Amino acid sequence: MIILEIVLAHLLGDFVCQSNDLIQKKYKSWRGTFEHVCIISAFTALFLFPFWRHAETWIAVGIIFATHFAQDILKVEFDLRYNQKKKSTVPFFIDQILHLSLIAYLSTFFTALEPAALSAWMEELYFSKYLVIYWIGLVLFSYAFEITLFQFARKRSRKPLVFKPNWSGMVRRMLFFSVLYGLFLMVDRSFM
Numbered sequence: 001m002i003i004l005e006i007v008l009a010h011l012l013g014d015f016v017c018q019s020n021d022l023i024q025k026k027y028k029s030w031r032g033t034f035e036h037v038c039i040i041s042a043f044t045a046l047f048l049f050p051f052w053r054h055a056e057t058w059i060a061v062g063i064i065f066a067t068h069f070a071q072d073i074l075k076v077e078f079d080l081r082y083n084q085k086k087k088s089t090v091p092f093f094i095d096q097i098l099h100l101s102l103i104a105y106l107s108t109f110f111t112a113l114e115p116a117a118l119s120a121w122m123e124e125l126y127f128s129k130y131l132v133i134y135w136i137g138l139v140l141f142s143y144a145f146e147i148t149l150f151q152f153a154r155k156r157s158r159k160p161l162v163f164k165p166n167w168s169g170m171v172r173r174m175l176f177f178s179v180l181y182g183l184f185l186m187v188d189r190s191f192m
Contacts, residue, residue: 003107004132005047006064010099011136013040015143020163026076033072041065050115050126057113060106067102071095087155092148134181141177142170 017039025032044061051057075095083091118126125131146165154161 001107001129001132002048002051002110003104004129004136006044006060006103006107007100008132008136008139009043009047010040010103011139011144013043014096014099015147016139017043023163026072027080030073033069033076036072037065037069040068048110050118051110051113053116054113056109060109063106064102068099071098087157089151089155092151130185134178137177137181138174141173145173146170 013036018036022032022036026036041061041064044064045052045057048057048061072095075091078091143165146169147163150161150163
């Protein structure tokens with residue numbers, strides 16, 4: 001299920017590796033957006049490594065690069081022109097929905113592709129949906145949740161806010177998810 005690997009690449013690039021400094025760069029110049037999109041594209045290419053020999057892989061990475069760049073440029077422009085006073089969360093959610101919709105579409109490119117031969121342990125690791133889902137859950141319960149809370153706090157605040165992660169809250173949510181996911185895996189394995 002290549003969609004999971006591409007979603008993880010997106011989450012790492014769009015949430016974990018997008019610092020306040022990088023966000024400020026995005027709002028000052030297209031170069032900040034370019035840097036951000038290069039990070040996402042690098043994660044995407046890295047996570048698609050078994051498919052590097054196929055042109056479709058590089059086409060998908062290029063499409064992700066181009067659409068993410070255009071979309072983020074438009075979002076920054078919209079925010080600067082129309083959203084500085086309102087601080088609406090709608091553009092944030094629309095942005096994520098569009099990114100994930102594109103990922104869902106592009107993942108269909110890989111259904112007929114044969115991955116490169118990997119060693120047994122690497123193949124098991126790479127194609128383990130449980131492991132990828134675990135990493136996605138960790139990012140969602142930590143960074144994505146924290147940034148979503150920030151978006152709502154920013155909307156309510158009268159003064160500009162800077163994102164400051166609540167590390168202890170993030171760690172608690174990650175531990176909670178880990179325990180919950182571990183229980184799910186134990187139950188799932190007992191029915192096999």
